[in-house]
Amino acid sequence: MRHWVKGKALLVAVLAVVAGTAQADDLSHPTAPLPHDDVDYRVDSGNQGNPSDQVEMVWSHVVNLPSYVSMRLHFSLVSLESGSVVRVVSAFDNDDQVFDGELFSEWFNTTAYFNGDTLTIELWAAPGTTNNRIVLSHVEAAKSPHPIDDGMGLGGGGQCGICGADDRAPSAVDWSGRIMNIGCTGSVYNTDSCVVSAGHCRTSGVIQFRVPNSNSNCSTNNPPALDQFPISGGQSRNSGVGADWWVTTTGTNGAGQRPYDRYGVFMPIATAAANTGxxxxxxxxxVDQTCTRSQTQQLSTGSITFRSGSHYEYNADVRGGNSGSGLxxxxxxxxxxxxxxxxxxxYGTRHDNADFAAARDAVCPDSGGVECSNVKRLKARCRDNGAIKGTVILLDNSNNGDTVTVSIDNTLDLVITVVDNKAKFNVCCYSGTHNVSLKDPSNCASTNVTCP
Structure with a gap:
């Protein structure tokens, strides 16, 4: 076995910078990127068999890289017979990920990002198998950055993307994920777990959800492996303001879930353009000057200040790492x-640019379902016990068996099957005034109800 550091650093806080004329300037955030090394770490399990009549662990290896705080393993060869698996577990928090050969292929022979400097690899062979082998080639390892002070450019007034004072606040929506290792943001926009982001963010990497707080020195923490999904391919364009987009699909976590399967939420693509104001x-x-918030999910608010034929301008705060976020x-x-x-x-690329829309249709075609044109009415009322009860009424029975998604205050999404041209719902318990809207199909109908 041999291992050494090649000295390659990976940039994780990417946000293109433009002046008021939308011409590219040089981006310099010297302490914002979380440095990564590609550590050449070659170890071969050799062919392993199991003559017994039950699954047995036939090989293991401990990867220990002191001074690193996060690791992702890359394998050059994975050959597993049916029923055999590989388990990777972190000594830091006991988080683990289990792969069979098919899942390894979906993850491009890599793992999720794990916290800590020590991982154990276990090869479990199915009964009667004779040819199970894995070869680890290198480790993508992150070091802890130096402590950062307010002068180092992580997010404050006068910096690129901050409109006056930085008023971003922590948020926790499950349709927005952190794309690693490039350090961007992606948004799940349908029930097929398709994702849109920026073209300059395109990578073969991982999208993470429910990202925990970062550390006091701004080093990031990874969520559990079950909240990470492989992401790659699709179609993209990276040609400047108004021509910068990426649409792609996601793979599954260790439980066979894609993001929508796991969280049950998405943010739909708009059906109409936004207006100035x-x-x-x-x-x-x-990134953020408050280290525990840096590269975690935050909400910024503002308004559209200009609309061109290909892009929007707006005054909501963004920083490095916001690239690819949904507007x-x-x-x-x-x-x-x-x-x-x-x-x-x-600046942001418009959703209705013809090439961007065509790419979404090609990469993640509409699988059918209920269209706005077939929605007759959304009815909703609040009962005395605080239950919101309602019905989506369709024009005919052609969508029986399909589903619609009803959102309560855009925080609770209800996926409802259409029966006899109706999708009925009943959810408890609420008080005060609440918004009830159709989320899929989107922008079709909305109403407010008042509960006792």
Whole structure:
């Protein structure tokens, strides 16, 4: 076995920078990127068999890289017979990930990102198998950065993307994920767990959800492996302001789930353009001077200040790591965050650009279902016990068996099957006034109810 550091650093806080004329400037955030090394670490399990009549662990190896705080394993060869698996477990928090050969292929022979400097690899062979082998080639390992002070450029007034004072606040929506290792943001936009982001964010990496707080020195922490999903491919364009987008699919975690399967939420693509002056929001993973918030999910608010034929300008705060975030108006994605400027405005590619829309159709085609044109009415009322009861009424029975998604205050999504041209729901318990809207199909119907 041999291992050494090649000295390659991976940038994890990417946000393109433009001046007021939308011409690219040089981005310099010297302490914002979390440095990674590709550590050449070659170890071969050799062919392993199991003559017994039960699954047995036939080989193991401990990967220990002192001074590193996060690791992801890369294998050059994985050959597992049916029923055999590989388990990777972190000594730091006992988080683990179990792969069979098919899942390894889906993850491109890599693992999730694990916390800590020590991982154990276990090879478990199925009964009667004779040819199980894995070869570890290198480790993507992150060091803890030096402590960061307010002068180092992580997110404050006068910096690229901050419009006045930085008023971002922690948020926790499950449709917005952190894309590693590039350090961008992606948004799940349908029930097939397809993701939109920025073209300059395109990578073969991992999208993480429910990201925990970072550490006091701004080093990031990884969520459990079950909240991480492989992401790669799709279609993209990276040609500057108004021409910067990426659409892709996601793979499964160790439980066979994609993001929508696990969390049950998405943010739909808008069906109409936004107008100047409309309020907008952004949920993304930008760097921050408050280290525990840096590269964790935060919400920024503002408004659309300009609309061109290909892009929007807006005054909601963004920082490095926000690239790829959905620009949200009326609970739908109208654009993709791509560029910032010092003193604002910031910039985003429009969702309805013809090439971007065509790419979504090609990469993640609509599987059918209920269209807005077939929705007759959304009825909802609140009963005395605080239960919100309602019905989505369709024009005919052609969508029987399909599903619609009803959102309560855009925080609780109810996926309901259509029966006899109706989708009925009943959810408890509420008080005060609440918004009930159709989320899938999106932007079709909305109403408010008042509970006791």
């Amino acid at each position: 409309q309020p907008c929001t952004i949920n993304g993973y930008g 949200i108006v009326n609970n739908a994605i109208v654009g993709i965050v791509t560029h910032c400027s010092t003193g604002c405005p910031n």
